[in-house]
Amino acid sequence: MAQKVNQVMTPVPVAVSPDTNLVRVGDLMRRHGIGDVLVVHEGRLRGLVTDRDIVVRAVAAERDMAGTAVADICSTNIVTVAPDEDAEAAVTLMRRHAVRRVPVVDGDRPVGMVSIGDLAVQRDERSALADISAEPPNT
Template structure:
């Protein structure tokens, strides 16, 4: 029996408003052991910021991370998936769009996040990616 996205996703993803500074969001990532945070305004998904976005779109171009906000650098052209979708559809979307994570949305309201690691665990809990994904984060 195929699993649904809501069975493999991480519920209640970490989310911030667009005016959150990069310093603040970086600290949230560190404390939660994650590499991505949703950008939400009035309960609606507006973007996604990753640790890579912070490095490439801010640090590498010498932006002031204390003054730069996630709204300034986040990705707004996102691929999302609905919670009732088959997990295989999430895999297809990740492959087609070359992304490692998908916000799970109910309409335009975020309810979770599904990552390549979540799907690796779901498909083969003995795979190397599943093992790595199950390890506690480096802090």
């Protein structure tokens, strides 16, 4: 039987409000060992910011990290997947949209995050990507 997204996702994703500054977002990424944070307003998913977004859209643009809100640089055109969908649906979305992680939403409320690493472990726990994903983050 095919696994569902809610069986492979990371539950309770780290989320911030749109007005959170980039210093705080970066600190959350460091403390949690993650490369992405959801942007949520009134419980609803409004965007996604990655460590790459911060580098390309803020650091390289010489923005003031303490004075820039995450809403100013986050991606708002994001693909999502429902928790009860087959995990293969997440794989298809990642391939089609060339993304490495997809927020898991119940309606428009985030309940998890599924990453390429989560799916690698689900497909073949002995794969190189699964091994890398299982390692603790570099801090």
